[in-house]
Amino acid sequence: MEFFHTIIAILESTIRVSVPLIFAALAGLFTERAGVFDIGLEGKMLGAAFAAGAVAAVTGSVIMGLLAAILISVLLSLVHGYASITQRGSQIVSGVAINFIVAGSTVILGEAWFKQGGRTPALAGDARFQTVTFPFADAVKDVPIFGPIYSNLLSGHFILTYVAFLLVPFSWWILYRTRFGLRLRAVGENPGAVDTAGISVIWLRYRAVICCGILCGFAGAYLSLAMSAGFVKGMTAGKGYIALAALIFAKWRPVNIMLACLLFGFLDALAIRLQGNPLPLIGQVPVQLMQALPYILTVILLAGFIGKAIPPKAGGIPYVKER
Amino acid sequence: MSNPYAKLPGWAEYGLIPLVNLVVAFLVAGLVVLLVGENPLEAAYHMINGAFGRGEYIGFTLYYATTFIFTGLSVAVAFHAGLFNIGSEGQAYIGGIGVALACLWLDKTMPWFVVFPLAIVGSAAFGALWAFLPGWLQAKRGSHVVITTIMFNFIASSLMVYLLTRVLKPLGSMAPQTRTFEAGGQLPKLDWLMSIFGLDLGNSPFNVSFLLAILAAFGVWVLIWRTKLGYEMRTMGHSPSSARYAGIGEARITVIVMMISGGLAGLMALNPIMGEQYRMQLDFVQGAGFVGIAVALMGRSHPAGIIPAAILFGMLYQGGAEIAFEMPAISRDMIVIIQGLVILFAGALENMFRPAIGRAFASIGRRSAVAAQTRGA
Numbered sequence: 001m002e003f004f005h006t007i008i009a010i011l012e013s014t015i016r017v018s019v020p021l022i023f024a025a026l027a028g029l030f031t032e033r034a035g036v037f038d039i040g041l042e043g044k045m046l047g048a049a050f051a052a053g054a055v056a057a058v059t060g061s062v063i064m065g066l067l068a069a070i071l072i073s074v075l076l077s078l079v080h081g082y083a084s085i086t087q088r089g090s091q092i093v094s095g096v097a098i099n100f101i102v103a104g105s106t107v108i109l110g111e112a113w114f115k116q117g118g119r120t121p122a123l124a125g126d127a128r129f130q131t132v133t134f135p136f137a138d139a140v141k142d143v144p145i146f147g148p149i150y151s152n153l154l155s156g157h158f159i160l161t162y163v164a165f166l167l168v169p170f171s172w173w174i175l176y177r178t179r180f181g182l183r184l185r186a187v188g189e190n191p192g193a194v195d196t197a198g199i200s201v202i203w204l205r206y207r208a209v210i211c212c213g214i215l216c217g218f219a220g221a222y223l224s225l226a227m228s229a230g231f232v233k234g235m236t237a238g239k240g241y242i243a244l245a246a247l248i249f250a251k252w253r254p255v256n257i258m259l260a261c262l263l264f265g266f267l268d269a270l271a272i273r274l275q276g277n278p279l280p281l282i283g284q285v286p287v288q289l290m291q292a293l294p295y296i297l298t299v300i301l302l303a304g305f306i307g308k309a310i311p312p313k314a315g316g317i318p319y320v321k322e323r
Numbered sequence: 324m325s326n327p328y329a330k331l332p333g334w335a336e337y338g339l340i341p342l343v344n345l346v347v348a349f350l351v352a353g354l355v356v357l358l359v360g361e362n363p364l365e366a367a368y369h370m371i372n373g374a375f376g377r378g379e380y381i382g383f384t385l386y387y388a389t390t391f392i393f394t395g396l397s398v399a400v401a402f403h404a405g406l407f408n409i410g411s412e413g414q415a416y417i418g419g420i421g422v423a424l425a426c427l428w429l430d431k432t433m434p435w436f437v438v439f440p441l442a443i444v445g446s447a448a449f450g451a452l453w454a455f456l457p458g459w460l461q462a463k464r465g466s467h468v469v470i471t472t473i474m475f476n477f478i479a480s481s482l483m484v485y486l487l488t489r490v491l492k493p494l495g496s497m498a499p500q501t502r503t504f505e506a507g508g509q510l511p512k513l514d515w516l517m518s519i520f521g522l523d524l525g526n527s528p529f530n531v532s533f534l535l536a537i538l539a540a541f542g543v544w545v546l547i548w549r550t551k552l553g554y555e556m557r558t559m560g561h562s563p564s565s566a567r568y569a570g571i572g573e574a575r576i577t578v579i580v581m582m583i584s585g586g587l588a589g590l591m592a593l594n595p596i597m598g599e600q601y602r603m604q605l606d607f608v609q610g611a612g613f614v615g616i617a618v619a620l621m622g623r624s625h626p627a628g629i630i631p632a633a634i635l636f637g638m639l640y641q642g643g644a645e646i647a648f649e650m651p652a653i654s655r656d657m658i659v660i661i662q663g664l665v666i667l668f669a670g671a672l673e674n675m676f677r678p679a680i681g682r683a684f685a686s687i688g689r690r691s692a693v694a695a696q697t698r699g700a
Contacts, residue, residue: 039409039473083671092407092469094671096616100663105355107656112359241473248470286489292481295474302466311467 018265042240048220053231077213373645382527388637394615410472412612418589421445450589458581
């Protein structure tokens with residue numbers, strides 16, 4: 001029973017840490033499927049987390065915080081879009097630039113506005129997302145097996161957590177069952193064909209980039225309004241890159257993305273749990289190895305040793321209409 | 324790749340456009356300073372004064388510049404072959420192992436000029452090793468070097484935490500770092516070079532590795548523009564299909580270029596480890612690998628451009644510390660913003676002002692042609 005409770009606890013924290021990864025990886029899915037590579041997920045998420053924390057602290061409203069996060073993230077996406085779609089600059093370079101600009105400015109502005117060493121003021125009450133308790137969660141708590149699963153694992157998360165998991169089938173539906181999704185995928189594989197059909201490649205890619213901005217906004221808002229009570233400098237701590245790794249690991253498919261994010265989240269939760277505790281059969285595993293595992297797995301996958309990850313064909317190439 | 328823009332004279336291509344991009348980047352940075360409620364001009368004054376006001380400050384500026392020359396060259400070499408090495412950060416970090424091993428082994432028995440060459444070979448070898456895998460994976464297994472090098476940065480960081488907390492740390496010490504090196508592991512400072520200009524180096528760690536950086540810059544120039552390998556690299560960078568048609572082994576070039584790039588990044592470790600701290604500490608690279616991206620973009624991947632660009636970033640780092648001291652609202656994170664803006668305007672948006680400048684040149688050209696005609700008539 002002790003073991004069972006440990007498992008439940010690890011799975012619960014798995015869900016908690018996977019949520020920002022799911023949002024960010026789905027964000028990456030939309031742009032990369034449209035042929036715009038984005039290594040600026042990290043920066044957008046960080047910018048959104050800062051905007052959410054700052055606005056929620058000032059207005060005291062969690063909704064305003066979320067909207068600010070989305071606004072800032074979309075604006076950053078549009079910068080990326082302008083550089084890589086309109087100006088046909090390097091998408092990688094633009095993403096790197098955004099990561100740095102955000103990393104620096106969140107600290108500078110946060111310190112100037114709130115003077116708390118780069119933090120935003122701690123949020124409480126309506127300024128922060130509250131957890132949702134399912135009906136009868138308390139009543140069934142003591143039922144063996146089912147009780148902990150229902151009341152600890154499924155119930156008691158933030159509303160954004162459920163939104164993240166619902167977005168997975170929703171993204172699948174958009175990408176695979178709507179006209180917009182079909183065109184979006186087409187523009188990532190063969191933009192010339194889409195252009196020939198009389199559809200604007202530029203506008204389609206801009207819409208994909210805006211979708212990415214909205215989702216990164218959710219990811220950032222989750223970090224500073226739900227997971228923690230306020231923004232802390234550098235709080236994304238590489239999550240944007242892990243999300244990128246998850247996106248590749250999932251071979252650019254929505255359901256796989258959820259599974260990859262849960263796997264990487266599980267490794268993270270396990271690493272925290274195992275700190276100092278030896279693992280049965282294997283013995284002491286260095287924490288650093290656990291932390292590096294998502295990256296190592298992604299490299300191995302990319303090398304084609306576990307299946308093959310084939311990126312969208314036109315990814316990373318700016319579209320030049322024939323002249 | 325086809326270039327849809329009008330051809331500009333060389334000085335405009337390599338001088339004016341980077342300058343315009345840089346000025347725009349600094350103007351936007353100035354806006355951030357305004358947003359914080361400080362005076363941008365005052366900040367600029369403190370920055371320049373803090374970077375060049377005294378011999379000691381200049382020493383620090385050049386110390387930082389040394390680091391950025393190495394990482395800038397590392398990124399630039401890869402650029403020439405059409406590869407984007409974001410992994411200079413991790414390669415420099417791993418390169419530190421080579422420096423530390425050479426120093427820990429011989430610092431008590433040998434003078435610095437014996438340890439230094441070994442450390443050079445060690446750092447370059449470890450850096451090259453860390454770049455070999457991403458290069459090989461791209462060449463043979465088709466995984467993209469951008470993604471793999473990002474992943475390798477994180478793996479390097481975990482690996483180094485492990486090594487410095489478990490393996491390389493002296494017994495009984497708590498801090499995650501190697502022991503302090505004896506005289507053999509300490510590079511001499513360049514006092515004599517500074518005293519030629521009548522400057523006093525003070526406490527600044529400006530050291531011999533600067534000369535190595537200049538040498539490396541020259542070496543890169545020779546490699547890219549004066550060797551067969553460099554020619555093959557540039558061919559591959561401009562047009563992979565024509566390189567293939569010409570019988571240039573793409574896989575071979577990719578691996579070699581990544582190893583050269585990683586080796587140059589690894590050399591960076593000499594400067595902070597043997598030149599300043601005399602031990603290997605956690606996170607000694609401090610983002611220099613990423614600064615290398617900005618330096619390479621600004622220097623247009625040419626050593627003659629990289630050295631001034633590296634000095635400019637050295638100025639930002641040293642002067643930025645001075646701004647943080649004089650104007651507490653502006654911490655050193657301001658440099659990170661400027662770095663990002665330079666990467667954005669000199670890299671991703673490099674063509675933004677090109678059409679306007681091209682038009683200006685075209686109209687000047689027309690006018691002078693007309694003037695010449697009327698004068699002739």
